[in-house]
Structure formats: structure tokens, C-alpha cells
Amino acid sequence: MEKPEAINVESVCEEGGTLHKIGSDEMWTRTALNAVARDYDQEEKTMPVMQAIRHYKKAIFWSLVISMCVIMEGFDTNLLGNFYAYPSFQRRYGDPVPVTPQTPTGYSIPASWQSGLGQGSGVGSIFGTLINGWLVAAFGPKKVVFSTLCVMSCFLFIVFFAPNKEVLLVGEILLGFEWGIFATTAPAYASEVLPLQLRVYFTSWTNMCFIIGQFISGGVLRGLVSRQDQWGYRIPFAIQWFWPSFLIPLIWFAPESPYHLVRKGKLGDAERALRRLQSASMDSKRSLAQIVFTDNLEKKLSVGTSYRDCFRGVERRRTEIAMVVFGGQLVCGLCFAYASTYFFQQVGLDTEAAYSLGVGANGLALFACFANWFLLMPYFGRRTVYIVGMAAMTIELCLIGILNVWTDKPAVAWTQAILTLVWTFTFQLSAGQLGWALPAEIGSTRLRQKTVCLARNVSNILGVICGTLENYFMNPTAWNLKGYTGFIWGGCAFIVFVWAYFRLPETKGRTFDELDTLFAKRVPARKFASTDVDVFDEEENDHLAVQYTPK
Incomplete structure (x- = not known):
């Protein structure tokens, strides 16, 4: 390997320079750097999954830890959406209404307040997500997540002691700020500390943490549904203090x-971080060389680091894909499914049956996540799974709408409930997992955090809009559409299906520098999987730099 003997230079990894610092004490020529990066790229692409697990056990552990913060978001969002049919919550925060099969307690949360409380955390998440793009770029994901956990522990007191709906709304908005930070930091961190073979599993693990949170909250609600006093709803709020205590x-x-540290020019710290993420048998300098090469390639392609750069040149296409993939989760029926307990009650099922089905739905979603990991991801591309899943959900939602014509029959109501569970299974097999994984893969490394933040904010904004509409669709004192809501979300899912067929590229088996080159070449989405690229061709990279540079 070609190395200069004794060279003393101050600047490292500068565009156009001939030397690159690797670690804290070595200088390699550009040729040597590229050779090491090329070898590491090939090794990473051919490494078996089990070998990757052995070499990156520590990285897997830390990725799991960071992502576990998202369990709290899944717990909280599922909590509020299902509190509307919860007897003790209805009596504490609801308004008096006539006793009917849909309102057996004589109290109901008005549709306007369902929208306000349900979307309060979403509104807070919009601002938390936006600011997180700057916070992580400045301080790194570790410090941001640590500080956010400390602040969130304080805000939990507001929702726990809330005397009325107004204070509860304030608490949910403030907590939403933290949810936005956790949900965008976790998948980006996982994509940066893990190799290619493990990337999709642990970026989508964020979604599984979300499901685990929902599953836990569903079990807690089912266990306390018969409790009539204030602790029926306060205990679920208090359980959220458990997570910060050990996280x-x-x-x-x-x-x-290590990607953050390289972007900050702290290559010695990056090498030490890699040693803590990899097994002792791995050469951290080779891993660092690949990160430095990717960062240099993106500098050559004029990839910036600001939110504005996400919408300039070819980056605009990458941002569009991340946004639509993440936002597609909401418009294909997610708000409908999140309020499944309320839907079950509105189509005529009793409260205990509704909450039992709600727990079953969360368990089924978790099972679907593992099925996605072991039965789909190893054998099928991301594009294929997403497109087929979106088509299947379109059909399932429309069937729910068609059956609503006979919803007065108990057997039909149960059939609609079962189709809702089937939709949940299909969603988590496809868009539920990939909606988190793809944005973390699609963005360039220099803009990854901001790309994920922008995509998540599209999801947040659509969550507020769709969640508000869903409350009016389902509320018996508002539009009372019941199962006909399936037609609306089924139509939206079909639109996302058409978009994905023409615009969603295949990222399976592609390293970050290969994705940079494919986007720079403006390869059509349907040809991503079949196009060969040589990311180490200097002449081609120089040519692409001219093409890629935003005008």
C-alpha cells in the first residue's frame, strides 16, 4: 500500500488535495485511499449476513439502544388514539352525550378535541424534526438523543397531572418535539454504523420499536380498561418514565x-468510534478509508449540507423519493389503522372485544415485521416489496368500504375488523418497514440526517391532516362514515402505488457511493437494479461532477 514517508500537513481530506489523513497518525495518497476503499466496498458487498453480525455485534447493540427511544413514541401515539373509546378517559375529559351503543359511558370526546389531542404530538414533532436536522449536524446524534431524553422526562409530568384537555394538549405538543428527534435520529444512526447487509434490518428496526410501543400500550390499555378511577388512564402515562430510566x-x-465525525474533520475520533463499533478482527482504518472516500466523492459532486441543498440538482430527486415513501405510510390508511379500536367500536363491537382486537392487531404487526426480515428482505428488492404491498392494501381498504353496505349485520362487522387486521399485516410487511428504511438509504451521506428529517416532516404534516380528517370520518357526532372510510384511503394508496412504479428505485445491494453515482447518472428508477457502475473511475466521476453540480 502506497504511503508517504514523513509528511506534515495541517488540512486533511480537502477537495483537490493529494493526501488524505487516515486515523490520527497516517497520511495516504489519493491512490492508496481509493484502493483501500475499493477493496472494502467489495468485501462489504460479499460479506455473508452471519459474518456481518459477528463483526458488528457492538454496532448492532448500540443501534438497538438508540432506536429503543422510538418505543416511547409508538406507546404514546397509540395511547391517545385509543383513549377516545376508553371509559375512564371519557369520563375525565369527555363531554356528556346520550347513552348509545357507540357511547355506552354517556361521555364522548368531541371530534374537534380528538383532532387536537391526537395531532398535538404530531404538531410538536414537526418542529422537533426540523430543528433536529441542525442539532445532529452540529452536535452529533449521541449528544442530541441523550439531551432529548432528559428533557422528555420532565415534560411527562405535564400529561400525567393534566387537569383538563387544554393542559393535556400542551403536554402532547411538548412531547411531540422529542418524538420528532428520536424518530429521525435512530434510522440515520443505524445506516451509518452498520454494513450494507444489515442496513435495511436495523433502519427498519425503528419501525419495529414503534410497533413494540404500540403493542405494550395496547396490552396496558386492555389490562386497565375495566378500571373506572383516574388511575385507569394515569398509569399508562406514568409507564413512559420507565424507558428514560435505563436509556x-x-x-x-x-x-x-463515524460519518458525523468525518464530516467534522475528527478522523482520529472517527477511528476510535469504529473500533468501538466493530470486532477486534476488523481493520478500522479500512472502514474509515471507505467513509472518507464517500465523503470526498460527495464533495466532488457538490453535495452540500444545508436543507436548501436537499432541493438542488439531483438531490431534489432523492428528497422527493424519501418524502413520498415516508408520507405514503400515512395516506395508505395508517391513521385508519391507528384508531382501529375506535373503528371496531363504531361498527358495533363491544368495548372489551374492540380492545382485545386492538392488542391482536399490534401483535400481528410485530409478527409481520419479523416476517419481512426473514421471508422478504433476503430474497426480494425494496422496490418490489413496496409496490406489491401498496397494491394489496388498496384492494383490502376498498373491500372494507364495500362491506360497509351490510355493516348492520354482526358477521359483516367482524369481517371488516378482520380485514383491518389483514391490512395491518400487509402494511408491516411492506410500507411499514420500508417507510423507515428507504429514507435512511436514499439520501446522500452528507445530507442523510436532513433528508430523513424532511421525509419525516412530510409524514408528520400528513399525520396531522389525515388524523384530523379520520376523526371526522369516524366520529358518530360528525361525518360517521364508518367503513366507507376505506374507499378514501384505498384511493390514496392506489396513487402511491402508481408513483412507486415509476419513481421508486431499487437500493438493495447498493453501497452509499454506488447510490451517489446512480443518482448522478440520472438512471431511471426501473433500471437501478440492472445498471453497473464503477464508483472508482476518476474520469467518470469528474464528468459527473460537472453534470451533477446544481446550477
């Missing part, structure tokens, strides 16, 4: 993202 000390010891 805060754990994250204090987590390694920083």
Missing part, C-alpha cells in the same frame, strides 16, 4: 457516528 445511562456510553 439515559446507556446512551451516555454510546459511540458517536
Whole structure:
């Protein structure tokens, strides 16, 4: 390997320079750097999954820890959506209404307040997500997550002691700020500390954490549904203090993202972080060389680091894909499914049956996530799974709408409920997992955090809009559409299906530098899987730099 003997230079990894610093004490020529990066690229692409697991056990552990923060978001969002049919919550925060099969307690949360409370955390998440793009770029994901956990522990007191709907709404907005930070930091961190073979599993693990949170909250609600006093709804709020109690000390010891440290020019720290993420048999300098090469390639292609750069040149296409993939989760029926307990009650099922089905739906969603990991991801591309899943959900939602014509028959109501569970299974097999994984893969490394933040904010904004509409669709004192809501979300799912067929590229088996080159070449989405690229061709890269540079 070609190395200069004794060279003393101050600047490292500068565009156009001939030397690159690797670690804290070595200088390699550009040729040597590219050769090491090329070898590491090939090794990463051919490494078996089990070998990757052995070499990256520590990275897997820290990725799981960071992502576990999202369990709290899944717990909280599922909590509020299903509190509307919860007897003790209805009596505390609801308005008096006539006793009917849909309102057996004589109290109901008005549709306007369902929208306000349900979307309060979404509104807070919009601002938290937006600011997180700057916070992580400045301080790194580890420090941001640690500080956010500490602040969130304080805000939990507001929702726990809320005396009325107004204070509860304020607490949900403030907590939403933290949810936005957790949900966008976790998948980006996972994509930066894990190799190609494990990337899709642990970026989508964020979604599984979301499901685990929903599953836990569903079980807690089912266990307390018969409790009539204030602790029926306060205990679920209090359980959220459990997570910070062990996550805060754990994250204090987590390694920083090596990509963040390279972007900050802290290559010695990046090498030390890699040693903490990989097994002792791995050469951290080779891993670092590949990260430096990718960062240099993106500098050559004029990839910036600001939110504005996400919408310039070819980056605009990458941002569009991340946004639509993440936003597609909401418009294909997610708000409908999140309020499944309320839907079950509105089509005539009793409260205990509705909450039992709600727990079943969360368990089925978790099972679907593992089925996605072991039965789909190893054998099928991301594009194929997403497109087929979106088509299947379109059909399932429309069937729910068609059956609503006979909803007065108990057997039909149960059939609609079962189709809702089938939709949940299909969603988590496809868009539920990939909606989190693809945005973390699609963005360039220099813009990854901001790309994920923008995509998540599209999801947040659509969540507020769709969640508000869903409350009016389902509320018996508002539009009372019941199962006919399936036609609306089925139509939206069909639109996303058409978009995905023409615009969603295949990212399976592609390293980050290969994705940079494919986007720079403006390869059509349907040809991503079949196009060969040589990311180490300097002449081609120089040519692409001219083409790629935003005008």
C-alpha cells in the first residue's frame, strides 16, 4: 500500500488535495485511499449476513439502544388514539352525550378535541424534526438523543397531572418535539454504523420499536380498561418514565457516528468510534478509508449540507423519493389503522372485544415485521416489496368500504375488523418497514440526517391532516362514515402505488457511493437494479461532477 514517508500537513481530506489523513497518525495518497476503499466496498458487498453480525455485534447493540427511544413514541401515539373509546378517559375529559351503543359511558370526546389531542404530538414533532436536522449536524446524534431524553422526562409530568384537555394538549405538543428527534435520529444512526447487509434490518428496526410501543400500550390499555378511577388512564402515562430510566445511562456510553465525525474533520475520533463499533478482527482504518472516500466523492459532486441543498440538482430527486415513501405510510390508511379500536367500536363491537382486537392487531404487526426480515428482505428488492404491498392494501381498504353496505349485520362487522387486521399485516410487511428504511438509504451521506428529517416532516404534516380528517370520518357526532372510510384511503394508496412504479428505485445491494453515482447518472428508477457502475473511475466521476453540480 502506497504511503508517504514523513509528511506534515495541517488540512486533511480537502477537495483537490493529494493526501488524505487516515486515523490520527497516517497520511495516504489519493491512490492508496481509493484502493483501500475499493477493496472494502467489495468485501462489504460479499460479506455473508452471519459474518456481518459477528463483526458488528457492538454496532448492532448500540443501534438497538438508540432506536429503543422510538418505543416511547409508538406507546404514546397509540395511547391517545385509543383513549377516545376508553371509559375512564371519557369520563375525565369527555363531554356528556346520550347513552348509545357507540357511547355506552354517556361521555364522548368531541371530534374537534380528538383532532387536537391526537395531532398535538404530531404538531410538536414537526418542529422537533426540523430543528433536529441542525442539532445532529452540529452536535452529533449521541449528544442530541441523550439531551432529548432528559428533557422528555420532565415534560411527562405535564400529561400525567393534566387537569383538563387544554393542559393535556400542551403536554402532547411538548412531547411531540422529542418524538420528532428520536424518530429521525435512530434510522440515520443505524445506516451509518452498520454494513450494507444489515442496513435495511436495523433502519427498519425503528419501525419495529414503534410497533413494540404500540403493542405494550395496547396490552396496558386492555389490562386497565375495566378500571373506572383516574388511575385507569394515569398509569399508562406514568409507564413512559420507565424507558428514560435505563436509556439515559446507556446512551451516555454510546459511540458517536463515524460519518458525523468525518464530516467534522475528527478522523482520529472517527477511528476510535469504529473500533468501538466493530470486532477486534476488523481493520478500522479500512472502514474509515471507505467513509472518507464517500465523503470526498460527495464533495466532488457538490453535495452540500444545508436543507436548501436537499432541493438542488439531483438531490431534489432523492428528497422527493424519501418524502413520498415516508408520507405514503400515512395516506395508505395508517391513521385508519391507528384508531382501529375506535373503528371496531363504531361498527358495533363491544368495548372489551374492540380492545382485545386492538392488542391482536399490534401483535400481528410485530409478527409481520419479523416476517419481512426473514421471508422478504433476503430474497426480494425494496422496490418490489413496496409496490406489491401498496397494491394489496388498496384492494383490502376498498373491500372494507364495500362491506360497509351490510355493516348492520354482526358477521359483516367482524369481517371488516378482520380485514383491518389483514391490512395491518400487509402494511408491516411492506410500507411499514420500508417507510423507515428507504429514507435512511436514499439520501446522500452528507445530507442523510436532513433528508430523513424532511421525509419525516412530510409524514408528520400528513399525520396531522389525515388524523384530523379520520376523526371526522369516524366520529358518530360528525361525518360517521364508518367503513366507507376505506374507499378514501384505498384511493390514496392506489396513487402511491402508481408513483412507486415509476419513481421508486431499487437500493438493495447498493453501497452509499454506488447510490451517489446512480443518482448522478440520472438512471431511471426501473433500471437501478440492472445498471453497473464503477464508483472508482476518476474520469467518470469528474464528468459527473460537472453534470451533477446544481446550477
